[in-house]
Structure formats: structure tokens, C-alpha cells
Amino acid sequence: MSRAAKATFTASCLYAVGTIWFVHRAQDQERASMYQGVVRDKERRAQREQNKREYDETRALHAELIKEQPDVNEIKGQ
Template identity: 75%
Template sequence: MSKAAKLTFLGSCVFAVGTIWFVHKAQEIERESMYQGVLRDQERKAQRERNTREFDETRALHAELIKQQPNVREGSNGSNKTAS
């Protein structure tokens, strides 16, 4: 084999290995970014569940406080009706 053929073969091998390495690294980076998307989705879901739970607790507390307070509207409407 001539020297030019050996250099061409060596260059082709280096190019092939470089291409394979580049594709492999690109796949790793893409896989990692996709996994980060999964983690973000899980965090969003957990936050949504916390928000829903907090909203339900607040609504229940509001309903309980409304039950405990005297009905101010009926008292003021009743006194206004009797005063008229």
C-alpha cells in the first residue's frame, strides 16, 4: 500500500470515529435534556397538587368561618326593614 493510501485510510478512520463520537455525545445531551423535561413536569404536577390542596383547605376554612359568623346581611337588612 502506498503512503497516500495509508493516509487516506487513516483519515477516513479518524473521520468515522469522530462522527460516531459526536453522534453519541449528541444523543447523551438530548437524552439528558429530555430527562430534565420529565423532572420539570413532575415538579409542575407536584406544585399543582399542592396548590389544589391549599385551595381546598382555604375553601373549607372560608366555609367554616362563614358558618361561625353571625349573618351580618340579614341583621342589617332586618333592622333596615323594621326601621322603614
């Protein structure tokens, strides 16, 4: 084979290997970024549950404090 043919063959092989490597790397990065979406969703769900618990606790405390407060009409009527 001539030098030109060898150079062309080598360049073609390197191009093919580089393209395959690039595609696999891009797929890995895309998979990692998609997984980050799952992680963020889990964090949002956990935060939402915590907010719901805090809200429920606050509502219960509010209801308890309202029961303990004297009636305003009774105070004015005295």
C-alpha cells in the same frame, strides 16, 4: 502502501471514529434533555397537587368563617 494511501486511510478512520463519537454524544445529550422534561412534569404535578391542597384548605376555612359570622339581616333588624 504509499504515504498518500496511508494518510488517506488514517484520515478516513479518524473521520469515521469522530462521526461515531459525535452521534453517540448527541444521543446522550438528547436523552438527558428529554429526561429533564420528565423531571419538570413531576415538579409541575407536585406543585399542582400542593396548590389544590391549599385551595381546598382555604375553601374549608372560608366556609368555617362564614358560618361563624353573624347574619347581616339580623344585625340590621335589631
